[in-house]
Each structure stands twice: as C-alpha cells, then as structure tokens.
Amino acid sequence: MAELLHRLGTFAARRAWTVIVAWAVILGVVVGGFLVGYKGLSSSFDIPGTASGDVISELQGELPDFAGASGAVVFRTDDGSALTDEQKTEISALVASASDLPDVARVTDPFTAQQQLEDQRQQVVDGRQQLEQARAQAESGQQQLDAGKAQLEAGQQQLDQGKAQIEAAPLPSAQKQRQLSALEAQQQQIDQQRSALEQQQAQLTEGLAQIDAQQTQLNDGSELLSFADAIRLVSEDGSTAIVNVSFDKPRLELTEASKEAVVEHFTAKAVPGVDVAFNTEISQGVPEIFGVGEIVGVAIAGIVLVVVLGSLLAASFPIATAIIGVAIGAMATLSFSGVIQMASVTPFLGVMLGLAVGIDYALFILYRHRRQLLAGADVRESIGLANGTAGNAVVFAGSTVIVALLALNITGIPFLGLMGTAGAVSVLVAVLIAVSLTPALLGLAGMRILSRRARARATAASGAVEHPRRAARAETGPVATNGRAVRPMSTVRATVTMLVATVVLLVIAIPALSMRLGLPDGGSEAEDSTGYKAFTWSEEAFGAGSNAPLLVTAALPAGTAEADVQGLQLDVARELFSQDDVVAVAPVAVSEDRTLAAFQVIPAEGPNAVSTDRLVRDLRSLPPVDGDIDLGVAGAAAINIDISEGLADVLPIYLVVVVGLSFLIMVMVFRSLLVPLIATLGFVLSLFATYGAVTAVFQWGWLGGLFGVHNPGPILSFLPVILVGILFGLAMDYQLFLTTGMREAWAHGAAPRLAVAQGFRAGRTVVIAAAIIMISVFSGFITSEAVIIKSFGLGLGLGVLFDAFIVRMLLMPAIMHVLGGAAWWLPKWLDRIVPNVDVEGSALERRHPGHHG
Secondary structure, eight states: OHHHHHHHHHHHHHTHHHHHHHHHHHHHHHHHHHHHHOOOOBSOOOOTTOHHHHHHHHHHHHOGGGTSOEEEEEEEETTSOOOOHHHHHHHHHHHHHGGGSTTEEEEOOHHHHHHHHHHHHHHHHHHHHHHHHHHHHHHHHHHHHHHHHHHHHHHHHHHHHHHHHHHHSOOOHHHHHHHHHHHHHHHHHHHHHHHHHHHHHHHHHHHHHHHHHHHHHHHHHHHHHHTTTTOOSBOTTSSEEEEEEEESSOTTTOOHHHHHHHHHHHHHSOOTTEEEEEOHHHHOOOOOOOOHHHHHHHHHHHHHHHHHHOOHHHHHHHHHHHHHHHHHHHHHHHTTTTTSOOBTTHHHHHHHHHHHHHHHHHHHHHHHHHHHHHTTOOHHHHHHHHHHHHHHHHHHHHHHHHHHHHGGGGGOOHHHHHHHHHHHHHHHHHHHHHHHHHHHHHHHHGGGGSOHHHHHHHHHHHTTOSSTHHHHHTTTSSSOTTSSOOOOOOHHHHHHHHHHHHHHHHHHHGGGGGOOEEOOOGGGSOTTSHHHHHHHHHHHHHOGGGGSOEEEEEEOOTTOOGGGHHHHHHHHHHHHHTSTTEEEEEEEEEOTTSSEEEEEEEESSOTTOHHHHHHHHHHHTOOOBTTTBEEEEESHHHHHHHHHHHHHHHHHHHHHHHHHHHHHHHHHHHOOSHHHHHHHHHHHHHHHHHHHHHIIIIISOTTHHHHTOOSOOOEETTHHHHHHHHHHHHHHHHHHHHHHHHHHHHHTTOOHHHHHHHHHHHHHHHHHHHHHHHHHHHHHGGGOSSHHHHHHHHHHHHHHIIIIIIIIIIIHHHHHHHHGGGGGOOOHHHHHHSOOOOTTOHHHHHHOOOOOO
C-alpha cells in the first residue's frame, strides 16, 4: 500500500492538472446526480418490528384514518383574552378550506368539536332528567295500579262474603240460584278489571325495564364521557384552540412539501389578534447544517493551520480539499434520496465528519511534506514519500473510521445504518482526496507552501542531507527535531499522571449512570421556534400530557354485536383510566366489523417524562381486558419510546463489535498485545466520559445557558451509538500518529521509555493541531438551533477533547512509560501469523533514497 501511494503521490505531483480535472469531472457528475436524484428527506425516524409499528400496521388494515401522521396547529390570542366570535369564524374558515391540502385526510374544527363535546355532556344531563321524569310517571302509575288492585281485592272479599252468606242462608234453591247468578256477574266484572290491571302492570313493568336499560346505558355513556373530561380543543379561558390535522400517509412517507403546505395555508392570512404555531410533527423539517457557528469553526481551523504550517497557501489546501470532499460526499449520498428513504440527519453526519477528517488528513500529509522540504528534500520525491508514509497512515486511519461507521448496519436499524453508510462515504471521499488531490495541489505549489524564511532554510539544508528519509525520521528519531535532548518522564510523574487522568475521566463519566434515551420534543426546540411555541402553549392551556397523546387499540372478540360495543369500550376505558398517570381516556373509533376499537389516552406529563415512559410499559404489560381483549399502544410518544429502547438494546452489541475490532486492528499495526489493550481501554474511558458530560448538559441542564439547552431532557436516542463509531475511528487516528512514532524510535534502537518520549515529542504538534481542528469544526455545530445537531456537535467535540488531550497525550504515554519494553511484547506464534502492515512506511523509506532539486 505504501508503495502504491508513493506512486500515486508522485504521479499527482507530476500530472497535477490531470488529477484536478479528474476531481472536477467527478464533482460535476455528482452535482448532476444530485439535481436529478434528490427527492427530499424525512424528519421522522422509525425502527421496524417495534410494538408501535405492529399497532400502526393493524390500524392501516382496520382503521386507516388513524394510521397516518398527525399534527397540531395551535391558535392563541396575543393578549391572553378569549377568542372573539369573529376570530373563531376566521379560524373555522381556514379549517374548512384546509381539507383540500395535499395528503390531508381531515382537519378538526376545534370550536365545532368542543361544542359537540359540551352538547354530549348536556345530552347526558337532559337524558338523566327525562329518565327521572319517566321513572316518576311510572312510579305514579304503579301507585294507581296498586290502588286499583286494592279496590279489586276489597270487592273480591265482599263478593266472597256475599257468596258465603247466600250459601249458608236457608233460602229456596231458586232464589238462592238467582242471587248467586247475580254475584257471578259481579265476579266476571271483577275478573275483567283484574285482567285489565294485569295488562297495565305488564306494560308498566316493561316500561320500567326500558327505563332501567336506558338508565344503565346512560350511566355507561356518562361514565365513558367522564373519562374524557380533561380532553379539550379550546382552553377553559377560551384563549387557545388546537386544530388537529390528520394526514392519509404515515409519518415516514409524508413529504416536507405536504407539511409546508399546511404551514403556508394557516399563515397566509393572519387572523387579527391571534398568533399561530405548529407542533414539531408539522414544523420540524430538514435542519440547517451550515450556519455562523460552523463558519467560525472552520475559521478557527484555518488559524490553527496557518500557525502549524506557517503559510496561508499551505493552510488553504486542507480547507479547500475538505470542502470539495464534503460537497462530493453529501451530494452523492443525497442523489439516492429518491430511491432510498433518508432521514433529515443522514447528510449532516457526513458533512461533519467529512469536513473534520478532510482537514486533518490533508494536514497529516502536508505536515510531513513540509518537514521533508525543510530538511532539503526534492519537492516531487517529498510529495511521493509523504503520500506513502503519512498517506499510508491516513488510509489506515480512514479505514478504521469507515469500518466503524459501516458497522452501524449490524444494528438492524435502517436509518442508523444509512447514517453510518453516508458518513463512511464522506470519509472515503476525504481519504481519496487526501492521497490524490492534495499531492496534486502540493505539486503545483512547489516550494511556495513554505514562507520565504522557511524556503531559505530549506535551500540551506538541501546540501546537508542525502535523502528525505532523514527528514521523515526527524519526527521519530532519537533526537528531537528542535535540537534539544529528549528525556523520558520520571516513573513517579507517569504514575501520578496515570491515576489523575483515570480518576478525572471516571468522575466525568458519573452522570452517564443516569442517562436516559429519547427523541427531542417541541420543548427541546429553539425558544423562538414555532415548534417550541406550540409545545409550550399547549402545555399551558391543556396540560403537559396534551403534547403526548397515546393511541391505544383494543382487539374486540370475534362476533361482537353492535349493542355490546359500548359495554366493551367501557370495560377497556375503565382499565385504562385506572392506570397511574392517566388523566383522560376517550374512545375514538371502532372498525366496521367491530373487531378493533381505538382509544386516545392522555398521560399526566409530556412525551419525554419518566412517568409517560412508565405508562407505556405498564399499558403494554396489562393482561387482556375481560380475559380476551388485547391492548396495543402507539402514538408519537410510544413510537419515540420504542425507537429509544431499540437503540439502547443494540448499543452494547455495537460497542463490543467496535472495541473488539479496534483491538484486532491495532494488534496488526503495533505488533503488540498491551498497546492495543490500553488503547482500547482508553477509548472506553473517553467514551463514557463523553456520555457523562453530554448527560450532565442535556439531561441535567448543567451549563445549559452556555450551550443553549433551555429544557433539559433525555439524550438523543441514537447519539451514544453514533459516538461509539465516530470516536473510535478518531481515537485510532491519534493513537496511530503518536504510537507509530514511539514504535519506530524503539525499532531503531532507542530504549523503550526514551522511545515513548521521542515518539510523543515528534507527533504531538500535528496531533494537537488535528485535535484542535476537530474540536473547532464539531463545536461549530453546537450553535445549531436543531437539538439533534447541537447534541452531536457537543458530543463529538467533547469526545475528541477527552480522547486526544487526556487519553492519547497524557494517559497513554504514562502507561507505556510504566510498561517499558513489555508494551511491545507479542507471542512468537502470534508474531508469525500477524501480517506486517508497516503503517509508518519504514520499508518505503528504505526503497526510496532522496532526490534533491
């Protein structure tokens, strides 16, 4: 590989314009592909196979109107007064005309819906009064019947007594028969009256039964309606109203154009005296990647480059090549957005990484080339040698980052794997540009990359060296490049440094023990954003739970009759309402075949609250209602919980894979067991310290004002996984550029502890510069209003800070000093089978003696 890169560097220096034109053509092709293939991005995330995903699939089949995405438009008077009739009329007109918007299934008029809720409550009151009146009438009729029955009984007694007297009287039989016949006629009249009373009693009993049934039904309906008392679309003070917008497409398939159409519709004609805001389901779009902060970060990187390289021309090359690489990588990825569904965060990871590593990789090669020129090397030969040595290390370092990012695909989470792949593409482009376009630019610049004073020193040195190998070894030779003798640190200092660095990282990592994962809600948005306004207005007017509605499905028994539906709904609603942290339950729909019922459940707190997370888990763990009604939970809050849970599950697996991979790769590079082991453990320390710092800022709110975190909450669910992949690759970069120098000094005969000092002295300048550049570029993204980008910028910036300055520049040299020669121990049997990758390019230096011009 080193020889190939040497040839490539030499060719690029000799045929500079050919290489430049080739990259210009590649850029043109990519731009064309972007213009043709870019079809927009999604602002939503999903993980297949989750519990909420299964519920949504069921809804798509049984209740398709509730399977699509939904959002809220919040109207509020600017002075806090109640909405006037004129304002309500204008808002209702906007609602009525919104149903024709693209992908919109229905729009709920808050005033009509609120009036319907109040009418239903009034109907319950009126129905109860009517039933009470009917029952009173029935009871009065019963009293009359009872009085009639009493009169008949009294008549019957008199008749029976008359019969008995006649029968006992000594009367002629004819007379007795006539009197008995008269009594018999009276008996028939009594029997007829009794039959009439029995019919009236039957009618009255049936009426009372109907009243009881209606009373039961009314009580059930009243109870069911009472569960929804806390659900409102117009606030109690009348100042705030929520317009619910339902789409006919799932949130992953909903285009930005459809959401923007809703925003444009409701803002095109302002309602006097009324402010409008949209929740994040509608307003959250593709975040802005480049801003003032990012420009400042690149400017700081430029200053560092000028200081390290001593020339504006030389400092411009890494930035120029990095920008070209970012453009190619990002547009190449976005060209496939019409074929592959991409989340809005997919390209920004590639931009962040491509910009940072693009600058650093070009710096490594340019710094090596500059040192060789100062030692008197020929320009083209120096370019080839720098490309074969430092470029070889760049290829290896880039490969580790690429492998770590591609390994995100093993998580089984599509959007995460796609982010990793997009980042890997950007890093690959950065590596290719570093080893081809950078040598071409250096070939065109010649000696002009050095300042005039530096060129004079190089001219004076050109007669004093035989070949650039001495310049190459100046960084790792037994004598420091500045002429001062290098001495190893004391063992006491090494031990203290080791202990202090470890304790500091462990203390910083403590908050990670309480880290919670989630996705940002409206409360995490910028305070002046429409998403934040909608979130806070809804919370103030309707309670925190109004921002976290859950959609619960109930699988009704097969063959459920229509008359039984309300009773089953009540059974389910009772079970749901009895749960802790539930403030409201409302049945919203039943499928036509009466096999599936849907309910809206309002939790006590917001979507990222611990209680809401616990509620979702509690609902899913409930046994079937009535023994045969299974429940499912969906909704934005439940979906976010499922995504976070899925990512938390794959984090340990991914961490093991990456750490194991890093260990094996470093065994090959350093031909040692202990060096890879301590490097890997150092990476784990810096990683958990990063987790702890991010948790302290974003979850605990420490220094929130400084970093723009006004509403602390859970950590972005996929941030820990992404940080593992990226920081692993970057950590191996710094480990490589420091430790290879130590190994080369040791291989050239320096004592182990002296070799540590020499290698550290030789590599520290470029590693410090590279780390500062990385931190500057990543920190520029902290100023982003999008909390996703902000958290990535802070996490990566802190991760580089901890790993480069504490682990690689303090902890690693101290541990290697304590280990001494044992650091390079490798069993003989393993030494025979491990390939010699020669990352430092020592063999290349031996094959290519210098040429002077």
